[in-house]
Amino acid sequence: MPHRYSKVMIMMLLVAVALVTATASFAAHDAAPAAAAVSATTETGHGDAHAAAAIPSAVPQSTAPWWVWPVALFIVTFILGILAVLGGVGGGVLFVPIVGGFFPFNIDFVRGAGLLVALAGALAAGPGLLKRNLASIRLAMPVALIASAAAIVGAMIGLALSAAVINTLLGATILFIVVIMATARKSDFPVVPKPDALSQSLGIMGIYREESLGKDVEWTVHKTPQALFMFIVIGIMAGMFGLGAGWANVPVLNLMMGAPLKISVATSKFLLSITDTSAAWVYLNQGAVLPMIVIPSLVGIMLGSMIGVKILAKSKPKAIKWMVIGLLLFAGLRSLLKGLGIWK
Amino acid sequence: MSNLKTQASEEQMAYAKVLNIGMWLGLAVMIVTFLIYISGLLPSFVPIDDLPKYWTMRVHDFNVALHAPTGWGWAPLVGKGDYLNFVGIAMLSGLTILCYAVILPILFKKKDTAYAIIAIAEILVLSLAASGLLKVGGH
Numbered sequence: 001m002p003h004r005y006s007k008v009m010i011m012m013l014l015v016a017v018a019l020v021t022a023t024a025s026f027a028a029h030d031a032a033p034a035a036a037a038v039s040a041t042t043e044t045g046h047g048d049a050h051a052a053a054a055i056p057s058a059v060p061q062s063t064a065p066w067w068v069w070p071v072a073l074f075i076v077t078f079i080l081g082i083l084a085v086l087g088g089v090g091g092g093v094l095f096v097p098i099v100g101g102f103f104p105f106n107i108d109f110v111r112g113a114g115l116l117v118a119l120a121g122a123l124a125a126g127p128g129l130l131k132r133n134l135a136s137i138r139l140a141m142p143v144a145l146i147a148s149a150a151a152i153v154g155a156m157i158g159l160a161l162s163a164a165v166i167n168t169l170l171g172a173t174i175l176f177i178v179v180i181m182a183t184a185r186k187s188d189f190p191v192v193p194k195p196d197a198l199s200q201s202l203g204i205m206g207i208y209r210e211e212s213l214g215k216d217v218e219w220t221v222h223k224t225p226q227a228l229f230m231f232i233v234i235g236i237m238a239g240m241f242g243l244g245a246g247w248a249n250v251p252v253l254n255l256m257m258g259a260p261l262k263i264s265v266a267t268s269k270f271l272l273s274i275t276d277t278s279a280a281w282v283y284l285n286q287g288a289v290l291p292m293i294v295i296p297s298l299v300g301i302m303l304g305s306m307i308g309v310k311i312l313a314k315s316k317p318k319a320i321k322w323m324v325i326g327l328l329l330f331a332g333l334r335s336l337l338k339g340l341g342i343w344k
Numbered sequence: 345m346s347n348l349k350t351q352a353s354e355e356q357m358a359y360a361k362v363l364n365i366g367m368w369l370g371l372a373v374m375i376v377t378f379l380i381y382i383s384g385l386l387p388s389f390v391p392i393d394d395l396p397k398y399w400t401m402r403v404h405d406f407n408v409a410l411h412a413p414t415g416w417g418w419a420p421l422v423g424k425g426d427y428l429n430f431v432g433i434a435m436l437s438g439l440t441i442l443c444y445a446v447i448l449p450i451l452f453k454k455k456d457t458a459y460a461i462i463a464i465a466e467i468l469v470l471s472l473a474a475s476g477l478l479k480v481g482g483h
Contacts, residue, residue: 063396064396065393066392066393066395066396069396070382104396104399104400105399105400106399106400106401106402106403106406108402108403108406109399109403112403116433116436116437119436119437120367120371120436123363123366123367123370123436123439124367124371126360126363126364126367127360127361127363127364127367128360130352130356130357130359130360130363131352131356131357131360132352133350133351133352133356136356137352137353137355137356137359137447138353138459141459141462141463141466142462144466145462145465145466145469148466148469148470148473149469152469152472152473152478155480156478156480159403159480160480163402201458202458202459207349207350208350209350216350273363273440274440274466274470277437277439277440277441277470277473278469278470278473279473280437281437281470281473281474282473282478282480284430284433284434284437285414285415285416285473285474285475285476285478286403286407286414286480287403287406287407287412287413287414288403289430289433290395290399291377291378291381291426291429291430291433292381292392292395292399292426293399294429294433295374295375295378295429298374299375
């Protein structure tokens with residue numbers, strides 16, 4: 001596919017995301033007055049419909065038929081799946097601010113779904129990365145222990161905070177991620193002058209076949225204690241906002257610890273399957289998982305990712321990276337302004 | 345590091361094997377149970393048509409309004425179309441615990457005590473998260 005066609009295609013995808021999310025947002029908000037009058041006398045399985053009417057919801061309700069939302073969700077997540085691969089980000093980091101900002105679902109259910117979307121993507125990628133020895137289990141295990149424990153704390157904090165605070169913090173975090181993506185450099189083969197004592201005692205080192213160079217590359221890491229501290233923060237943020245944390249994992253593994261970029265990216269992806277597991281259980285046990293949101297999102301983003309991988313070979317990564325940054329900037333601002341009550 | 349090989353270690357390969365099988369199995373179960381759910385073959389705890397009235401609520405309010413179960417309270421309700429989906433979700437969420445349990449004997453066999461301890465600690469952390477013992481206060 002010539003570059004000009006891939007550019008047009010990506011622009012069309014971005015327009016499609018904007019259209020579907022704008023329509024979803026409009027439908028949700030336009031329906032608010034009508035929804036207020038909706039009678040809650042319908043009998044539910046075991047539920048108390050009268051109690052439902054008495055409890056205010058944090059998000060305007062919609063009178064659109066139920067099936068509109070999973071279909072819209074599938075379309076948006078399919079496109080996000082493509083963009084995530086092309087932009088080199090995880091699905092969760094796009095999913096939570098965009099679906100949370102423009103769909104009628106409460107942010108609690110969006111975060112629960114976001115974690116499961118990121119988890120499924122990581123689980124799907126894990127076996128291949130481990131077998132090819134790109135993801136290192138020796139590098140991942142100590143880090144995962146810290147991050148997964150912190151993610152539990154983050155999930156509990158996140159579910160206890162008010163929706164306004166969560167949206168504000170999420171918006172600020174997404175804008176921070178935009179800055180990281182726009183400015184952070186990456187190093188294919190960082191120099192590690194001397195492995196630290198902890199990494200040496202744990203034997204965190206490896207060797208992998210670098211096909212682009214046609215040779216084996218040996219690697220070690222340093223600054224392990226500092227990195228473990230960073231993973232406490234990363235774990236808390238992942239659990240609190242339901243984001244996959246690849247945006248933070250990779251810079252810490254690559255720039256701080258000095259793991260080669262390929263090892264960092266692959267280990268980060270594998271790491272998400274452990275970190276997100278612990279947070280996902282907290283959301284699941286609190287009831288913050290709705291299959292009607294999770295399954296269409298998960299299928300959409302996985303199918304989109306498969307298409308994204310095929311487009312990736314024929315597209316210009318730099319242009320796409322800036323488009324994804326633009327999308328995140330918009331979604332982050334939306335979340336921030338929603339949290340501050342400026343853009344409801 | 346001359347003794348290092350480009351091949352993945354035994355525990356890494358074992359982890360990958362279990363992860364691969366479990367992931368596909370979990371995804372298949374999720375898709376099948378979701379089709380059962382939306383087809384209406386089984387009654388739902390929350391009728392699908394009413395769902396839009398509830399998904400705008402905070403989860404705490406959702407649980408109060410519907411007397412929805414928390415923790416493992418969903419397990420006795422798998423006969424309901426919506427909670428049937430939790431089987432596949434729990435399978436995917438529990439897969440990492442299984443993977444760690446599988447590599448544990450390999451780590452012991454290799455006398456890799458540090459990583460065996462890390463694996464046990466990880467199993468405990470994930471099991472605690474999965475147990476439903478951790479309660480989140482209202483807001």
